[in-house]
Amino acid sequence: DQQVKQNSPSLSVQEGRISILNCDYTNSMFDYFLWYKKYPAEGPTFLISISSIKDKNEDGRFTVFLNKSAKHLSLHIVPSQPGDSAVYFCAASAEGAKLVFGQGTRLTINP
């Protein structure tokens, strides 16, 4: 069973606009959520995280929103830049245990 789902395999956004990447989860025990960015032939790079006690965390151009009742989180990137083009993975963990990843969303920023 897929406990973490990213239903959009790809997303294309114009440079300067907002990119919104979505993620849904099913396991109510998850208490920590992370977003990773991945370039080809490299390992995932940590981007931003949020604890289940919060509903928003912001770091520069990146903001993660958590809606626990809907079991949904989203990553907002604004303004989007060409260097943001990559595959983005949502991941979740329960009590500091292993990360469970979504399938990824390929973000393309068009000039």
Next chain:
Amino acid sequence: DTGVSQNPRHKITKRGQNVTFRCDPISEHNRLYWYRQTLGQGPEFLTYFQNEAQLEKSRLLSDRFSAERPKGSFSTLEIQRTEQGDSAMYLCASTWNYGYTFGSGTRLTVV
């Protein structure tokens, strides 16, 4: 270098051969994880160590796979009698609490 180091970066092997990968974690991180990523999917958990103890193994880890972390330092992942389905990116991550850091991975191609 304070990151997670994985060697080799690429490995091409013939079906039926054995391969071994190495991961050197961040020195002060006590947990070490192995993940496998195939094309179009997110990383999938294989196994993890707390110091030298292997605490959890995924059902994905067949008896052809074995992992070790002697003395709680570096870790090795060995695949015996490789099959074409083993072709994937093998990722290592180390963590202290919630701060996961991934290596660049080892890409295995079984021909």
